[in-house]
Amino acid sequence: MSTTETTASPHPQPTGYTSPLSRGRDGFRQLLHAEWTKLRTVRRWSLTLLGAVLATILASLLSAQGNQTSGGEDTIAVSADGTTVRDNFRFVHQSLTGDGSVTVRVAGIVPAPGRNADRPPILSPWTKAGLIAKASTVPGTGYAAIMLTPGHGVRFQHDFTGDTAGSSAGTAAPRWLRLTRTGALLTGYESTDGATWHKVGSAKPAGLSDTIEVGMFTTSPEAVTMNRSFSSTEVNGELGMATATFDHYTADGRVTGTLRPDDVRRAASSPNGPFPGMPSNTSTADNGTYTITAAGDIAPLEPDMDPVQQGLRGTMTGLIPLAALGVLFITAEFRRGMILTTFTASPRRGRVLAAKAVVLGAVTFVAGLLAALVSFGITRGILRGNGFKPPMFPEARWSDGSVLRALVGTGVLMALVTVCALAVGTLLRNTAAGIAVVVVVMVLPQILISGLPLGAARFLVQSTPMAGFSIQNTTHRVPQVDNVCLPEEGCYTYGPYAGLGVLAAYTAVLLALAVWQLRRRKV
Amino acid sequence: MDTTIEVSGLHKRFGQTPAVDGLSFTARPGHVTGFVGPNGAGKSTTMRMLVGLDLPDSGHAHIGGRPYRALRTPLYEVGALLDAGAIHPNRRGRDHLLWLAHSHGLSARRVDELLELVGLASAGRRRAGGYSLGMRQRLGIATALLGDPPVLLLDEPVNGLDPEGIRWIRGLLRSLAAEGRTVLISSHLMSELEDSADHLVVVGRGRLVAETGVAELLAAASGNRVAVRTEARVQAIAVLTGEGAAVAATGRDTLTVTDLPAERVIALLTTHTIPFSEVSAHRATLEEAYMELTRDSTEFHAAGDSALAHHPGED
Numbered sequence: 107m108s109t110t111e112t113t114a115s116p117h118p119q120p121t122g123y124t125s126p127l128s129r130g131r132d133g134f135r136q137l138l139h140a141e142w143t144k145l146r147t148v149r150r151w152s153l154t155l156l157g158a159v160l161a162t163i164l165a166s167l168l169s170a171q172g173n174q175t176s177g178g179e180d181t182i183a184v185s186a187d188g189t190t191v192r193d194n195f196r197f198v199h200q201s202l203t204g205d206g207s208v209t210v211r212v213a214g215i216v217p218a219p220g221r222n223a224d225r226p227p228i229l230s231p232w233t234k235a236g237l238i239a240k241a242s243t244v245p246g247t248g249y250a251a252i253m254l255t256p257g258h259g260v261r262f263q264h265d266f267t268g269d270t271a272g273s274s275a276g277t278a279a280p281r282w283l284r285l286t287r288t289g290a291l292l293t294g295y296e297s298t299d300g301a302t303w304h305k306v307g308s309a310k311p312a313g314l315s316d317t318i319e320v321g322m323f324t325t326s327p328e329a330v331t332m333n334r335s336f337s338s339t340e341v342n343g344e345l346g347m348a349t350a351t352f353d354h355y356t357a358d359g360r361v362t363g364t365l366r367p368d369d370v371r372r373a374a375s376s377p378n379g380p381f382p383g384m385p386s387n388t389s390t391a392d393n394g395t396y397t398i399t400a401a402g403d404i405a406p407l408e409p410d411m412d413p414v415q416q417g418l419r420g421t422m423t424g425l426i427p428l429a430a431l432g433v434l435f436i437t438a439e440f441r442r443g444m445i446l447t448t449f450t451a452s453p454r455r456g457r458v459l460a461a462k463a464v465v466l467g468a469v470t471f472v473a474g475l476l477a478a479l480v481s482f483g484i485t486r487g488i489l490r491g492n493g494f495k496p497p498m499f500p501e502a503r504w505s506d507g508s509v510l511r512a513l514v515g516t517g518v519l520m521a522l523v524t525v526c527a528l529a530v531g532t533l534l535r536n537t538a539a540g541i542a543v544v545v546v547v548m549v550l551p552q553i554l555i556s557g558l559p560l561g562a563a564r565f566l567v568q569s570t571p572m573a574g575f576s577i578q579n580t581t582h583r584v585p586q587v588d589n590v591c592l593p594e595e596g597c598y599t600y601g602p603y604a605g606l607g608v609l610a611a612y613t614a615v616l617l618a619l620a621v622w623q624l625r626r627r628k629v
Numbered sequence: 630m631d632t633t634i635e636v637s638g639l640h641k642r643f644g645q646t647p648a649v650d651g652l653s654f655t656a657r658p659g660h661v662t663g664f665v666g667p668n669g670a671g672k673s674t675t676m677r678m679l680v681g682l683d684l685p686d687s688g689h690a691h692i693g694g695r696p697y698r699a700l701r702t703p704l705y706e707v708g709a710l711l712d713a714g715a716i717h718p719n720r721r722g723r724d725h726l727l728w729l730a731h732s733h734g735l736s737a738r739r740v741d742e743l744l745e746l747v748g749l750a751s752a753g754r755r756r757a758g759g760y761s762l763g764m765r766q767r768l769g770i771a772t773a774l775l776g777d778p779p780v781l782l783l784d785e786p787v788n789g790l791d792p793e794g795i796r797w798i799r800g801l802l803r804s805l806a807a808e809g810r811t812v813l814i815s816s817h818l819m820s821e822l823e824d825s826a827d828h829l830v831v832v833g834r835g836r837l838v839a840e841t842g843v844a845e846l847l848a849a850a851s852g853n854r855v856a857v858r859t860e861a862r863v864q865a866i867a868v869l870t871g872e873g874a875a876v877a878a879t880g881r882d883t884l885t886v887t888d889l890p891a892e893r894v895i896a897l898l899t900t901h902t903i904p905f906s907e908v909s910a911h912r913a914t915l916e917e918a919y920m921e922l923t924r925d926s927t928e929f930h931a932a933g934d935s936a937l938a939h940h941p942g943e944d
Contacts, residue, residue: 122632122658123809125777127739129705140732147724148717443715446682447772450709451732453681453698629682 137452137461145465148438151431155473158427158520162477163484165420170485173416175493182407182497183245183372186312190409190497191266192327193245194402196386197238198367199321206359207286208237208320210352211300212254215277215324218347218399228329228346231257232588234404235350237285239292239320241313243370248311251323251404252283252294261586262294262307266406269586270307272296287359290314300354320357321365322396324350327403330590334559349399371402405587413494414502414512414580415596417485421516421578422552424477425523426545428470432527433540435466440535445629456621459532463617466528467521474520478513508580515577515606522606522613523548526571529616533623548572556594567593568600571612576605631693632658632779632811634679638688641674648674650835651688656813656828658779661806663826663843664815665919671835672815673711676784679813680709692780704733704776710783713769718758722749722768725757729772743771748797762789770798781805783814787821799825819919831922839922843915850918854911855891857884861903868901869894885911 145151183193202208215235217227236253250264252272260272260281273296275281282297293308326348355365367388386400436459439445452458486502495501502509523544531540551570555563567573576598583589591597598605634656641649649671656662666672677683678690681697689696692707700706716725726740744753747767752760760768766789773781783802787795802825806812816822822829822843829846831838839846859865859882866876866884874889886894891910898905 122811123779125705125779127705127777129702129734129776133734136732136734139734140728143724143728143731144720147721147728148719150719438717442717443712444717445715446711447715447729449682450680450711451704451729453700453703 134457134461137457138465140451141458141461141465142469145435145469151434154427154431155469158424158431158470159473159477159480161427162420162424162474163480165423166418166481166485167420167488169419170417170488170492173411173489173492173494175411175498184497185246185266185406186248187265188500189266190407190500191246192403192405192407193247193266194369194371195234195238195323195325195404196367196388196398196400196402197240197243197319197321197323197370198365198388198396198398199240199243199319200357200361200363200365201317202239202287202320202357203317203360203362205288206320206357206361207284208239208357209282209284209300209354210237210322210356211280211282211354212236212277213280213351213353213395215254215256215348215350218349228331229256229348230327230329230346230588231255232403232405232586233257233324233326233346233348233350234261235324235348235352235398236283236322237294237320238323238404239285239287239311239314239318240370241311241315241318243319243368245370245372248313249404250285250292250294250309250311252285252296252306253323254281254283258586260296260306262309263404263586264292264309264311266404267584268309269584270294272304272306282354285320287318287320320361322352322355322398323404324348324398324400325402325404326400327405327588330588332560332590334557347399347401349397352396352398353394355394355396365396367398369400403587406584407498408581408583408587408589409499410590410595411494411499412579412581412596413486413489413499414482414509415578416494417482417489418478418512418516418578420477420481421474421519421575422548424474425520425548428473428520428524429527429544429548430541431470432466432524433531433544434537435462435528436531437535437537437540440629441537449629455624459528459617459621459624463525463528467525470524471517471521473517475514475517477520478516482509482513502580506580508582511602512578512580515602518606519574519577519609522574522609523571526609526613526616529613529620532620533616552594556592560592563593564599567598568605568608571609573598573600573605574609576600577602633694634662634690634692634780634782634811634813635694636675636679636688636690639675639678639685639690640687641671641678641683641685647835649678649685652832652835652837653688654830654837654840656811656830658811659806659809660828661802661812661814661826662828662830663819663822664813664830664832665819665822666817666832666838668817669834670817670832672817672832673784674835675832676709676711676782676815679782680707680711682711702733702776704729704735704778706776706778707780707782708773708776708778709781710766710769710773710786712784713762713765713786713789716757716760716765716768718756720757721754722757722760722764723753725768726753726771726775729775733776735775739775743775746774747771763791763794766790766794766798770801779809780811781813783812785816786814787816787818795821819915823915831919846918846922847913847915850913850921851911852913853888853890855886855889855894856907856909856911857886857894857898857905858882858907859884859898859903859905861905864901864903865898865905868897868903872897 183191185191217229219227234253238251240249241247252262256277259274262270282300284295286293290310294306295303297303326346329346389397527544534540551566551572579602637653639649639652678685730740744750830840869876875887877885879885895908
């Protein structure tokens with residue numbers, strides 16, 4: 107550059123000017139560098155980022171402090187693989203050594219009057235009645251069982267998580283069941299007449315010694331009823347006692363001892379039934395009919411709440427300043443006309459928006475991850491003190507895959523929402539309108555879901571960008587347990603990645619629309 | 630490398646209103662080309678099309694034979710100042726240049742050089758929201774010069790500058806052209822171009838009014854007029870009109886004589902012993918020349934027709 111005061115040359119060079127400046131490049135990397143410089147040089151934006159991190163942590167902290175849970179501990183057992191389980195049932199059993207088999211006919215399952223005598227008894231769809239082979243009567247030990255259920259037909263289940271469906275027979279007609287042991291392998295069969303048998307499933311349960319306990323069992327989990335009206339949801343977990351009638355019981359192989367009834371339960375629990383306050387009963391008729399009444403369940407225990415997710419409840423609070431930042435990152439340029447300078451320097455507008463999205467996404471990912479790590483770190487102890495502790499709530503460790511997924515996922519969630527806000531800002535070109543739209547889309551579903559019917563609420567949670575919050579879920583749900591899955595309490599009926607995928611799809615579509623419009627509309 | 634700005638048959642309309650209506654002109658390397666016209670004449674729209682912000686309906690606005698959007702490293706090819714106010718008020722002036730520099734891989738050192746050049750070395754450390762219009766113009770000129778481009782497009786760069794600033798920018802523009810750059814500056818005030826532009830493109834209502842050298846334009850506007858200063862106005866008028874000249878009284882003791890060379894005027898006055906203190910060839914100002922050119926094409930006259938078409942995106 108030599109642009110000091112000189113006088114105009116009367117004979118201008120016809121070739122034009124050639125700069126001595128060494129030229130850099132105008133690649134995508136340079137564009138990213140430019141956008142990063144834009145972001146970091148407005149102090150207010152840096153403060154917004156910091157504020158979002160602090161707001162997330164603070165809101166998570168406050169939420170954790172007010173979050174208490176209690177109870178249910180005396181019914182909890184732990185299976186061989188460490189899963190927290192319910193293992194409470196009435197067991198009419200004898201010992202079997204070596205190979206052998208047991209056969210029975212389940213004549214019927216009916217609800218028994220429960221704790222609330224004034225209410226009509228309810229039968230849970232997952233009431234279980236059938237044959238079980240178990241290492242011992244100690245809760246949590248390995249087992250395999252063939253059973254009839256009122257709502258889910260014939261099932262072969264083992265070691266709490268294993269579940270194979272047989273025929274979809276109801277409880278209207280009697281059903282024949284058989285459980286066979288060959289070495290370590292247990293196989294379940296069903297039959298309509300006791301002559302023609304169909305295999306349902308087989309498994310090698312954990313920890314079976316040569317001598318095991320075999321026999322008939324009945325158990326019946328909570329029958330969940332729900333009343334939803336606007337602003338309130340009444341959930342009733344009715345402990346559905348059930349009475350199952352068995353006949354034609356036979357046992358082959360080296361069977362020792364007569365059939366004797368026992369409640370499989372933790373010693374500390376109620377003295378007269380597998381489930382506290384729910385007395386079990388067994389009666390035997392002369393014609394070989396056994397009537398077994400019990401409440402309980404043989405299944406993984408699914409806590410209503412996910413402590414990791416509970417510890418990240420400040421995410422929504424942190425997202426609001428981030429959404430504002432995302433919108434402002436582009437609308438500030440429109441408002442001041444700076445977009446003209448931007449597009450003059452980089453005429454390819456789609457690339458400019460892509461660079462903005464990458465920079466904003468990367469920065470908010472780091473901010474979100476940081477906020478999630480700190481929130482998890484400080485709320486873990488608080489929640490533990492508030493009752494979220496083993497065995498009901500397994501200890502959440504940093505190294506757990508699902509915890510890492512929730513923490514990293516929170517960063518991704520925050521990045522995606524901010525990039526969504528950027529796209530909305532690009533489309534609307536107005537700061538106030540952009541922020542309003544993004545915040546309403548984020549917050550409105552949260553307000554609406556508690557008032558909508560469950561189906562509509564679930565649809566809303568799954569189909570709006572807020573589906574991405576499912577990534578914070580660390581509990582593994584199994585289909586063979588009915589649970590009260592309320593979207594407003596952070597329960598998602600789909601996987602963590604599916605929800606994040608919905609949000610990612612929204613982001614991609616909005617960005618594509620924004621690029622399309624940016625190329626066409628006058629700036 | 631060819632760095633000529635070439636606008637040819639350019640049309641652009643916004644809705645029903647033609648903003649640029651068949652404009653053609655050329656701005657060559659080594660010249661400061663003034664792009665003049667009243668507000669709403671289509672100057673800014675043309676500038677926007679030159680830097681690819683708008684696409685022409687027909688015709689083309691090329692730089693070095695290519696449309697701007699085809700440039701891959703535009704800051705090295707064309708420096709543009711479109712709107713000096715287009716800065717984020719919470720960003721420091723230096724940071725505004727910095728992001729622009731980073732978009733082309735230029736260093737912070739280059740940014741500091743430019744701040745020094747435009748006289749914002751210390752103000753660059755302050756937030757741009759507190760800048761005066763003049764400081765914004767200087768910052769805008771720095772953005773245009775950042776890539777040391779051979780072509781400069783400056784929309785109303787003199788606007789808001791103080792007298793010292795105007796003197797500075799005139800010198801700067803002349804020296805930039807002297808280095809062989811193509812410099813196109815727009816203005817709605819011809820007087821701003823005095824002493825800097827050597828070539829003029831005059832537009833009105835989106836059309837070309839005149840494309841001419843400044844020297845030729847002034848000569849034409851001056852015409853063969855002679856200014857006479859005399860105490861004996863009445864006698865002088867009688868004598869001069871008697872010789873066939875058109876005479877107009879322009880002041881208490883001044884006359885403007887048309888169609889009579891200065892030597893004849895002096896001879897006649899001397900012959901008739903009419904006293905005079907001054908006889909000189911009339912020099913039109915650029916402003917006068919311009920007013921004459923645009924008399925018919927001015928869209929916004931003093932009063933009355935302000936309800937005429939409003940051009941979106943103009944000025």
